[in-house]
Amino acid sequence: MADMLKVTLVKSPIGALPKHRRTVEALGLTKLHKTVELPNNAATKGMISQVGYMLKVEEA
Numbered sequence: 001m002a003d004m005l006k007v008t009l010v011k012s013p014i015g016a017l018p019k020h021r022r023t024v025e026a027l028g029l030t031k032l033h034k035t036v037e038l039p040n041n042a043a044t045k046g047m048i049s050q051v052g053y054m055l056k057v058e059e060a
Contacts, residue, residue: 002059005044008035011054020051027051 009029013021027047028036037060038044048057 003040004037004060005040006035006058006060008056010056023047023051
């Protein structure tokens with residue numbers, strides 16, 4: 001299991017629920033196609049599962 005995940009925003013959060021928009025922002029994703037590296041832990045996985053329909057996730 002990799003210790004980091006590459007997360008990319010591939011769908012705009014404009015029409016999403018306000019809670020989902022805040023989750024995307026908390027992940028550090030501010031623009032479309034921006035990629036961030038996040039630790040592979042339970043908190044990050046929970047956030048990713050909530051807004052997974054807007055993200056592309058890869059192991060880093």
